[in-house]
Amino acid sequence: MSRDLAPYLDWLRSHGVAFDVAGELARDDDHVGPLVEGDEEMRPVELPGIPPFVEHRDPEAGLAADHATFSLAMALLPRIAPGTRFWDIGCGTGVLPVAAGLKGASSIVATDVDERAIALARRTAADANVSIRFSHGVLLEAVPARLEADLVAANLPHKPCPPGGDLPISQRAGEDGADVHSAFAAQAAARLAPGATVGFWLHSLPDPRLLRAYAAFDLTLVSWKRRFLQPGEYEDVLPWFLDRARRGLSYMAESSGRRFLVGGVWLARRR
């Protein structure tokens, strides 16, 4: 176990989070900000085992796949086979559901609370010739009740936001960063059949109550990385992050004077 990962896992356990670590735990490359790279409106996406495709994006509006999207894709693709029923809740520009479709997933559903994201994702899917049922709305409320899933991507916002802070609705996750995932986990527990699995990428800023909200699921960490903060990154909200870390409510570490978060891909399997 890496000395950069172990303290984070100890911190989660000390806050009552129960989980396993995958035997074949993958270490992804460190990410050094910024979160979204490049200002192109279209970008090629290359992932192992599927044909390349083009992402339609709007980086200025924060609508673009990032390092977390790609870590999650790398973890989910080996778990997708022809016929896997796949949902993406909070699909952004559509990289995950399109990749799933190219790997053979069926009955693909992609939802988002932001209509601009849905419009971009539709274009990503159309260019790749992947058939997806898109739906605009909040979390699982946007998925028709009769549908079922085997694998659900839920790369949802989890950044703590200071009281009175003004984040766009698509990034709002409450003061401790756990509101959106907690609401989603409750809906998913009620909705998903035993064995169905949720995958998401998470950094170490939100309150550990986020992971405790997945109490009806078996949680496994399958990959991890260090996510370094660049000077000036998150300027407005950094004091909130640092204060929370001081109070033990978020986890942040340092290497050679540079601050980093620990992040990783979690799989939550419905019991």
Ligand SMILES: C[S@@+](CC[C@H](N)C(=O)[O-])C[C@H]1O[C@@H](n2cnc3c(N)ncnc32)[C@H](O)[C@@H]1O
């Ligand atoms: C971090 S982005 C991830 C986008 C995409 N899944 C990816 O991995 O590239 C989070 C997405 O969740 C959407 N979102 C935020 N809150 C939501 C909610 N309550 N219901 C549905 N989608 C939401 C945002 O609009 C945004 O597109």
